[in-house]
């Protein structure tokens with residue numbers, strides 16, 4: 173089972189990195205278009221997302237859209253005390269950035285007010301593989317699973333809506349999932365929205 177997950181991650185990450193710059197640009201624009209049709213996206217006030225890395229679908233058109241719509245954006249940062257969990261720090265045009273240990277651009281950890289995971293309306297998260305029912309395979313760090321484990325415990329509609337962003341090529345009909353994998357409410361790709369439509 174674990175080996176399945178490793179092999180699948182490797183295969184899809186390779187396919188994702190093989191996309192050309194123009195394919196990536198087009199996919200990013202189409203993704204923003206798909207999202208902008210969703211009422212839950214337009215209504216969200218506090219939205220966490222990520223900056224693309226390793227061939228992940230480009231979020232920059234979404235960032236531009238959210239800024240026009242006056243929505244508040246946040247980026248994940250490693251929690252200073254609760255190891256392996258994420259916190260969310262405000263992301264504006266003025267936010268000073270640095271490269272973290274994975275060489276991913278992230279906000280400089282300053283005395284900025286951070287927002288705990290449960291106080292967001294919407295979390296747009298990266299993934300390696302997804303299934304149309306909301307299954308998610310990440311890069312293997314388990315950060316989002318740990319951060320949103322409270323959504324598994326309370327089987328109600330509390331907490332932020334969790335939505336994966338992906339290229340269509342990252343879709344698989346079924347995934348080798350584990351009990352700790354937190355399911356997504358929806359996945360939006362360059363081509364479709366899987367899951368909630370309200």
Ligand SMILES: Nc1ncnc2c1ncn2[C@@H]1O[C@H](COP(=O)(O)OP(=O)(O)O)[C@@H](O)[C@H]1O
Nearest residue numbers: 308309310311312313314315317318321352353
């Ligand atoms: N809620 C949790 N509490 C403690 N450890 C967790 C939790 N969720 C995941 N993990 C650990 O994180 C590791 C990576 O999780 P995995 O689901 O494989 O990664 P990803 O979701 O990034 O694909 C696993 O070994 C798992 O034991």
Ligand SMILES: [Mg+2]
Nearest residue numbers: 310314317353
């Ligand atoms: Mg997981």
